Structure formats: C-alpha cells, structure tokens
Amino acid sequence: MIVPPRVRALLIAGAAALFLVVFSGDRFWLQFLGKTMITCIFAMSLDLLVGFAGLVSLAHAAFFGLAAYLLAGLSNHYGLVSPLATLPLCLAGVGLAALLIGWLSLRASGVYFIMVTLAFTQMLYYFFNDAPGFGGSDGLYVNDRPRLGPIDFGERTVAYLAIWIALVATYLLLLRVVRGPFGRVLIGIRGNEQRMRSLGYPTGRYKLAAFVLAGGLAGLAGYLDATLYGFVNPAHFGWRVSGLLLMTVLLGGKGTLHGPVLGALLLGFLEHYGEQVTTHWNAIVGAFVIAVVLFLPRGLAGLLRGARG
Amino acid sequence: MTLSLFALQLLNGVEYGLLLFLVASGLTLIFGVLGVLNFAHGSFYMLGAYLAYFIAGRTGSLLVAVLVGVPLMAVLGLLVERLAIARLYARDHLSQVLLTYGLVLLFNELQRALFGNDVHGVAAPQALAFRIPLGEQAWPAYRVFTALFCLAVAAAMRQVILRTRFGMRVRAGASNPEMVEALGIDVRRLFSSVFAAGAALAALAGMLAAPLTTVYPGMGESVLVLSFVVVVIGGIGSIKGAFLGALLVGLSDTFGKVLLPGFASAMVYAVMAAVLVFRPRGLLGQQA
Numbered sequence: 259m260i261v262p263p264r265v266r267a268l269l270i271a272g273a274a275a276l277f278l279v280v281f282s283g284d285r286f287w288l289q290f291l292g293k294t295m296i297t298c299i300f301a302m303s304l305d306l307l308v309g310f311a312g313l314v315s316l317a318h319a320a321f322f323g324l325a326a327y328l329l330a331g332l333s334n335h336y337g338l339v340s341p342l343a344t345l346p347l348c349l350a351g352v353g354l355a356a357l358l359i360g361w362l363s364l365r366a367s368g369v370y371f372i373m374v375t376l377a378f379t380q381m382l383y384y385f386f387n388d389a390p391g392f393g394g395s396d397g398l399y400v401n402d403r404p405r406l407g408p409i410d411f412g413e414r415t416v417a418y419l420a421i422w423i424a425l426v427a428t429y430l431l432l433l434r435v436v437r438g439p440f441g442r443v444l445i446g447i448r449g450n451e452q453r454m455r456s457l458g459y460p461t462g463r464y465k466l467a468a469f470v471l472a473g474g475l476a477g478l479a480g481y482l483d484a485t486l487y488g489f490v491n492p493a494h495f496g497w498r499v500s501g502l503l504l505m506t507v508l509l510g511g512k513g514t515l516h517g518p519v520l521g522a523l524l525l526g527f528l529e530h531y532g533e534q535v536t537t538h539w540n541a542i543v544g545a546f547v548i549a550v551v552l553f554l555p556r557g558l559a560g561l562l563r564g565a566r567g
Numbered sequence: 568m569t570l571s572l573f574a575l576q577l578l579n580g581v582e583y584g585l586l587l588f589l590v591a592s593g594l595t596l597i598f599g600v601l602g603v604l605n606f607a608h609g610s611f612y613m614l615g616a617y618l619a620y621f622i623a624g625r626t627g628s629l630l631v632a633v634l635v636g637v638p639l640m641a642v643l644g645l646l647v648e649r650l651a652i653a654r655l656y657a658r659d660h661l662s663q664v665l666l667t668y669g670l671v672l673l674f675n676e677l678q679r680a681l682f683g684n685d686v687h688g689v690a691a692p693q694a695l696a697f698r699i700p701l702g703e704q705a706w707p708a709y710r711v712f713t714a715l716f717c718l719a720v721a722a723a724m725r726q727v728i729l730r731t732r733f734g735m736r737v738r739a740g741a742s743n744p745e746m747v748e749a750l751g752i753d754v755r756r757l758f759s760s761v762f763a764a765g766a767a768l769a770a771l772a773g774m775l776a777a778p779l780t781t782v783y784p785g786m787g788e789s790v791l792v793l794s795f796v797v798v799v800i801g802g803i804g805s806i807k808g809a810f811l812g813a814l815l816v817g818l819s820d821t822f823g824k825v826l827l828p829g830f831a832s833a834m835v836y837a838v839m840a841a842v843l844v845f846r847p848r849g850l851l852g853q854q855a
Contacts, residue, residue: 314661362840365847369604369660370803373795374843380792381836388832497788501606501668508665538680544672551666552654 259436261516265562269516272523273426280419288414292486294526295425296479301506301518302432303475308504309513310436311468312448316500317359317375320382321473323494325352325480327386330398330490341404341411348481349474356473360466376497383495397491400484417486424482428475432515435471444468505547511559520558571702576821578701582710584817585717589772590790591797591809592724593765599741599804600761603655606667607647609791610674611766615640615773616782617678620687623777629692633774637767644766648759656758675784684784689777713775720771721810728806737761741804793820796835800842802852811850 261269279291300322307313328348332338338347363374386392403412411417435441446454447461455461484490493499502525510521528546532539554560594608615636622632651670655663690696691709698705728734736757739747748754773786780786797816801808816835823834842850 308661314664316664362843365843366799369598370799370848372604372660372664373799374839377792377796377799377836377839380789381832384832497792501665501671504661505665505668508661512661538676540672541676541680544669544676547669547672548651548666551658551662551669555658555662 259433259441259515261433262562265516265559269429269519272519273422276425277422280415280422283415285414288418289486290526290530292414292418292421293483294523295421296482296486297503297506297522297526298519299421299425299428299482300476300479301503301510301522302428302515303472303479304503305507305512305515305518306432306436306444306468306472306475308507309515309517310441310448311444311465313465313469314372314504315363315375315469315472316372316497316504317363317379318472318476318503319495319497319499320359320379321352321356321476322480322483322499323386323490323492324355324382325349325477326484326490326494327392327398328352329404329481329484330400333400333402333404334398337402339402339405341406344404345478345481349477352477352480353470353474356470356477357466360469360473364462364465364469376500379495379497379500383492383497386495387492393491395492397489397493399489403488404485411485412488414486417482421482421486424478428478429515429519432475436515440464440467502543505543505550509550509554509557511557511562514557514559517557517559524558569703571704575701575704575706576825577818578706578714579710580818580821581814582714582717582817583821584814585714585721586772586776587790587793587797587817588721588810588813589717589775590769591794591801591813592721592806593768594794595798595801595804595806595809596737596741596761597765598798600737600744601652601656601758602744603652604660604663604667605652605762605765606664606791607670607674608765608769608794609787609789610671611640611644611769611787612773612776612790613678613785613787614643614674615770616689616777616780616786617682617687617773618770619774619777620689620782621682623689624687629689629774629778633771636774637771640770641763641767644763645759647766648762652762653755653758671788674787678784686781686783688781691778709778713779716775717772720768724806733760793835796839798849799839800849802849805849805851808849808851 276291276295279287300318304315304318307315325348328351329344332344332347338344359378363371363378366374387395392398403410405411409416411420436444443454443459443464447464451461480494506521506525507518509525510519511517529539532542536542590608590612594605597603597605597608618636618639619629619632622635623629626632647670651666655666695709695712697708699708699711728737736747736752740754740757744754747757793816797809797812800815801810801812815838819834819838820832823832827833
C-alpha cells in the first residue's frame with residue numbers, strides 16, 4: 259500500500275500539531291483531542307478488518323470495553339498500578355477473548371459473521387450490565403490510574419502524551435503489517451478467499467490472526483480511554499459504538515489506515531460542536547451516515563486521491 | 568421448580584418465541600429475497616409498540632390500534648424500501664449495515680421527539696383481562712391469546728408462501744432473483760411487497776408485545792439482536808429455521824432468567840455458540 263506524498267506530508271504535519279498541543283496545557287483540548295486520538299487508534303484497528311481483510315465486525319466495541327473493565331478490575335482488586343503490569347495483562351485478556359469470539363464468529367461468514375459479532379458484543383454488554391460486582395449501568399471507577407514511578411498517567415498531560423505515542427506507534431505498526439506478506443494475504447482474502455485457499459494459504463488462520471491483532475489494538479484504545487477518564491461503563495459495549503466506528507472507517511475511507519484517522523477527527527469535531535447546537539444530534543448523525551453511504555462510498559481519503567486523478 | 572411453575576415458564580417461553588418469530592421471519596425473508604441485512608427491522612417493532620400505545624391510548628382499544636397501525640407500518644416499510652433500501656441492492660454488506668444503522672438512529676430520534684424517553688404501559692384488552700388457573704400458578708389470558716394469534720399468523724404465512732402465486736414468487740426470489748427477473752416477473756414490486764410485509768409483521772409483534780413488556784426506548788434494539796440470534800440458529804432465509812430458532816431462543820431466554828438470574832441472557836448466546844460450533848450455517852440453513 260502506497261501512501262501518496264501529499265497524504266504523508268499531511269499526516270506528519272497533523273502528528274506534529276497534535277504533539278504541540280501538549281505544551282498548551284489546556285484542560286479541554288487535552289481531554290478532547292486525547293479522546294479523539296483514542297478513537298483514531300480504535301478506528302484504524304477496525305480498518306485492518308474491514309478495509310483489508312473484508313470482515314465487517316461489530317465486535318470491536320467489546321474489546322475496547324473489556325480492556326477498560328480489566329484495567330478497573332486489576333487496579334481496584336489487585337492494586338496493580340504499573341502499566342508495565344496492567345497493559346500486558348489487559349492486552350492478553352482481550353487477546354484471549356478475541357481468539358475465542360473470533361474462532362466462533364469466523365465459523366460463519368458474510369452476513370452471518372456480522373450478526374454473530376453483534377450478538378457476542380451484546381452478550382458482553384448484558385454481562386457487565388447485569389452481573390453483580392460490575393456496578394451495573396453506572397460502571398466502575400478506576401481508583402488508581404496507571405502510575406510508573408514518578409510518572410502519573412492520571413495526569414492529563416501525561417495521559418495525552420501516552421495516547422499520542424500509542425497513536426503514532428499503532429499507525430506505523432499497522433502500516434508495516436499491511437505492507438508485509440501478512441497484509442498481502444489479507445487483501446487477497448478480501449478479493450477472493452477461495453483463490454487464496456487454493457493457493458495453499460490457511461485463510462481461516464489468517465483471518466483469526468487479523469481478528470486478534472485488531473481486537474488487541476481496540477483493547478489498547480480501551481485501556482487508554484479508562485486511563486484518561488478514570489471510569490468505565492457498559493455503554494462502551496453498545497452496538498452503537500461499533501456502528502459509529504464502522505461509520506468512522508467508511509467516512510474516512512476504508513483500506514487506507516489514514517482514512518479512519520481523518521474520519522475520527524472530523525466526526526469528533528462535528529459531534530462536539532453539533533451537540534451544542536441541537537439536542538437531536540443523533541438524527542443528524544443518522545442522516546449524515548445515510549448520505550455518506552449513498553454519495554461518498556470511498557470516503558474522505560477517496561476525495562484526497564480522487565483530486566489527483 | 569414445581570411442575571406448575573415449570574409448565575408456566577414453558578408456556579411463557581413458547582409465547583415469547585412465537586412473538587420473536589414474527590420479527591425474525593421478516594428479517595430472514597428480507598435477507599433471503601432482497602439480499603439486504605436490515606438493522607432497522609427492530610425499529611419497526613419499536614414503532615409498532617409506540618403506535619399501539621398512542622392509538623390504544625386515544626381509542627381505548629388495542630384492536631383498533633392493530634387494524635390502523637399495521638397497514639400504516641406497511642406503508643412506512645414501502646416508503647423506506649423505495650427511498651433508501653432500493654439503493655442498496657448492488658452494494659456490499661458494509662454499506663447495508665451502515666445505511667440501515669443510520670435509519671435506526673433516525674427512527675430512534677423520531678420516537679424521542681414524538682413520545683419522549685418515558686416508559687409507557689399499554690392495557691391488555693378488557694375481554695382478556697383474566698387469568699387461566701394452572702396448578703397453583705395462573706396464566707394471563709392475554710398471553711394465551713398472543714401465543715394463539717402468533718400461531719395463526721405463522722400458519723397463514725405458511726399458506727401464503729406455499730399456496731399462492733405471490734408466495735411462489737417469494738420462494739423463487741429467495742433461491743434465484745436473477746432467474747425470476749429473467750422470467751419477466753417485476754422484481755422491484757416483489758422486493759417492495761416483501762419488505763413492506765416484513766415491516767408490518769415486526770410492527771404487529773411490537774403491538775402485541777406492548778401490553779406484556781411495556782413500551783420503552785431501545786426496545787427495538789434488544790429484539791433486533793435476539794432476532795439475529797434466531798436467524799443465526801435457524802439458518803438465514805429459512806422460515807422454518809426461524810420458527811425453530813425463535814422457539815429455542817424464547818425458551819432459553821425464559822428459562823435462563825429463572826435458572827441463572829444474574830446472567831439473564833447468557834443462555835441464549837450459549838445456544839448460539841453451540842449451533843455455530845456444530846452447524847455454522849444454522850440448523851436448517853444450506854450447509855456448505
């Protein structure tokens with residue numbers, strides 16, 4: 259996959275600008291842009307499935323929420339505060355869940371896969387909403403946010419910086435993955451799975467590996483979210499989260515990695531200002547989703563490329 | 568669990584399953600014939616329930632609500648199909664999911680703007696406001712009526728699909744839409760009628776359920792997810808499969824709530840996972 263020079267310049271400038279925000283120290287912007295960058299990580303990880311492997315998964319919110327709950331549990335019940343302990347444990351837990359849900363869901367294909375991933379997400383939603391000890395629909399506070407010696411990630415500036423590093427690292431990692439042999443196989447599967455199978459690739463295992471990798475990165479986003487906000491609740495699992503995330507990927511342009519970043523930034527700003535203007539913001543989002551599907555199927559990244567020819 | 572409590576749960580589970588069947592059969596037919604996965608199907612159920620609340624509240628009769636509301640919802644289904652769904656026939660699954668997801672957001676806001684966020688109760692018809700004794704338990708007559716009514720609708724559907732010209736076209740459309748078109752049948756009209764019928768069935772289920780579950784925001788989404796589970800269990804495009812799946816889901820949900828109260832819905836998903844392991848295309852789906 260080639261990143262056009264214009265897009266590369268735009269990405270570098272954007273990353274630099276986001277980095278400089280750290281020095282502003284402004285509470286609102288650190289929180290708002292921190293949240294938006296988390297959504298960028300979340301959306302890019304979904305793009306690996308939707309845009310490259312051709313898997314429309316609605317289970318992504320589940321891994322985000324699961325990591326956040328795991329962090330709350332590790333911190334509140336076991337007093338673990340070092341991210342050197344909690345991050346690997348959370349990611350391992352999410353990876354295991356992704357392996358199990360992925361193995362079951364990938365037994366189905368096409369629309370079955372979509373429906374099954376949605377069903378498992380709802381299952382986790384009900385579990386954390388109903389089971390005792392998880393705080394019901396109010397959720398849980400993360401009593402002690404991750405802390406490493408003198409570095410306290412509960413502090414906004416520190417959390418922001420960590421999120422920025424995670425975003426850049428995720429982008430570079432995913433770029434490497436989709437450019438490497440693994441990514442080529444995924445693209446091949448999206449095009450024609452049967453052909454890839456007859457060429458000797460165990461396509462099921464490749465799809466499962468992509469599902470686990472993407473789920474793990476969604477978990478990273480969830481971990482950062484719980485670190486930034488200090489609380490988790492079952493609404494993280496809602497299928498609306500998964501739906502809106504798919505929308506972010508399509509709006510930005512699927513199969514491009516930088517597209518979902520653009521989509522997340524645009525939607526973040528639209529939502530922030532839109533909610534101040536009207537209480538029926540969701541109706542506007544609904545109409546917007548429909549308009550994008552009908553008139554902009556290649557997304558914003560498609561516009562960037564389309565202008566060149 | 569005493570025998571009579573067991574019998575009561577069994578009947579409740581069957582009744583709930585039959586209601587789910589009305590929603591899931593439309594979902595599976597729409598996918599089978601039109602090839603579109605319709606996330607807005609739960610919204611038709613929700614709108615049906617709100618219509619029942621609105622009309623029955625004004626006229627005092629659920630029957631009037633059904634007689635007025637169901638045709639109204641069929642018209643709404645027709646409009647939605649013509650204006651939005653018809654543009655999806657040649658598009659990939661992602662577009663279908665997103666466009667119908669957009670519709671869900673729109674319908675939810677419509678409901679919020681018209682009826683607010685409160686939970687509303689709907690009275691069961693006066694004639695059915697008694698209980699049928701069942702050992703030391705009692706079964707509300709309205710639930711009996713709902714179960715029988717759904718069974719009658721299911722039987723009528725079976726007759727229409729197996730015995731009429733329209734049903735023949737639906738079956739043909741489900742197995743090979745291109746061939747149906749090549750034979751000179753107006754596929755557009757067929758698609759519109761199937762979608763409208765599906766919307767009307769889902770709305771009917773919502774109206775019948777209104778006195779049982781109350782009417783609340785988000786009721787469409789939980790039914791949508793359960794209908795997905797029904798379709799995954801039964802096999803997509805298969806009405807018989809939807810019937811079987813709906814009964815299984817209805818029973819496992821009802822018994823799950825009694826046996827594992829902390830994990831109310833876990834049973835349903837455990838059943839789905841088991842079906843996925845052993846028959847990934849559903850109990851009655853075509854096995855690959």
